[in-house]
Amino acid sequence: MSLAGSAQEYDVYILAGQSNMDGRGKSADLTPPLDSPQKNVRYFYQNGANGSNGWIDLQPGYSVPPGYKDALPSKTFGPEIGIGAALAKAQPDRKIAILKISRGGTSLAREWKIGTPDDPKTQGALYKEFHDGVPKALKLLKDAGDTYVLRAMIWHQGESDAKSTEAEYTQMLTDFIARVRKDLGQPDLPFILGEVYDNKKNDSILAAQKAVSKTVPNTALATATDLKTWDNGTHFDAASQITLGERLAAEALKLVQKK
Numbered sequence: 061m062s063l064a065g066s067a068q069e070y071d072v073y074i075l076a077g078q079s080n081m082d083g084r085g086k087s088a089d090l091t092p093p094l095d096s097p098q099k100n101v102r103y104f105y106q107n108g109a110n111g112s113n114g115w116i117d118l119q120p121g122y123s124v125p126p127g128y129k130d131a132l133p134s135k136t137f138g139p140e141i142g143i144g145a146a147l148a149k150a151q152p153d154r155k156i157a158i159l160k161i162s163r164g165g166t167s168l169a170r171e172w173k174i175g176t177p178d179d180p181k182t183q184g185a186l187y188k189e190f191h192d193g194v195p196k197a198l199k200l201l202k203d204a205g206d207t208y209v210l211r212a213m214i215w216h217q218g219e220s221d222a223k224s225t226e227a228e229y230t231q232m233l234t235d236f237i238a239r240v241r242k243d244l245g246q247p248d249l250p251f252i253l254g255e256v257y258d259n260k261k262n263d264s265i266l267a268a269q270k271a272v273s274k275t276v277p278n279t280a281l282a283t284a285t286d287l288k289t290w291d292n293g294t295h296f297d298a299a300s301q302i303t304l305g306e307r308l309a310a311e312a313l314k315l316v317q318k319k
Contacts (some may be wrong), residue, residue: 068159070102070201070208073147073312074244075140076190077217079164080296080304082107083123083138089298090120093204094141101144102157104197105132106189114200118144119159126164136250137298138162139216139254142305144310150313157208158310159197161190167220174239210246212312216254216304218265219294237276248278250315254309255284259282259293280315282307 075081087095097117105112105122110132112122120141121133127133140158148158166172166186175182183191201208221229233253241249253269256262273281287300296304 067205067207068155070155070206071147071151071211072157072159072198072201072208073143073211074194075138075143075158075160075162075212075215076168076213077162077215077254077296078220079139080232080256080301081160081214081216082162082164082278083140083301084125084137084147084164084290084295085137085298085301086290087120087133087135087137090137090141090302094145094302095120098144098148099155100140100148102155103140103144104157104159104200106161106193106197106202107163108189111296115157115197115204120175123158123162124164137213137301137309139305142302143214143309145308145310150309157201159194161186161193163251165220166217168217168229168236169221169224172217172236173292174236177242194244194261197209210244210249211313211316212252213240213244214252214308214312216256218256218269218309219262222262222265224264224268226267226271229265230271233268233272234276237279239270250312251276251279252311252315253281254304254308256280257284257287257293257296259289261293278315278318280311282311 097119099117101118102115103118120137123136168316171184171186173184290297
């Protein structure tokens with residue numbers, strides 16, 4: 061809870077997507093200061109029944125890799141570590157809050173399906189979780205006496221839709237961005253896409269991401285060029301997760317500063 065007279069206004073960045081957003085980088089590979097809590101960045105994480113149980117200091121270990129059944133923190137992390145550090149460094153006078161809802165192996169065609177507005181029965185499980193979870197997390201800030209401004213949405217997803225055509229994924233992603241903006245009440249909310257890794261199986265997704273970043277207003281693409289994976293072509297390693305996070309933050313700031 062905020063103490064009397066110490067209420068804060070937070071710049072909130074919402075993160076969502078599948079495994080490379082949830083995070084498969086190994087925390088043991090992080091070096092100081094990123095291996096410790098970032099006390100100048102607040103963090104909320106939700107992945108089904110797993111989560112941060114409210115707002116905490118940003119730190120590694122809030123991701124759920126396949127088969128993980130223990131309590132959090134786990135031994136992995138996502139791009140939020142690099143995003144938080146980069147945002148705080150670029151805007152030291154601002155209070156940063158990162159809200160992440162993610163789960164590995166999820167697709168826009170199924171789990172993130174937007175369905176019909178105001179009809180939860182038509183929504184995928186993860187979109188419903190996102191739709192309900194974001195307002196609840198934001199309410200916790202307000203209940204603590206703080207205020208917030210939604211600054212941007214950062215999205216990393218696509219591997220589970222790799223069998224879609226470029227046209228199919230382009231349409232799904234375009235519709236998804238529009239629905240997120242509508243449901244959050246932010247029609248011009250900056251939307252940043254994290255490029256999927258080019259393993260020669262994601263051509264349609266890569267093409268669609270580039271197309272959407274050029275045709276949908278207030279949308280940008282953070283490149284995965286030169287990044288590395290630890291599992292032969294899918295999940296970014298620790299160093300690449302940090303670099304990806306820095307690139308996502310840089311693209312977010314470009315759009316935020318234009319508003």
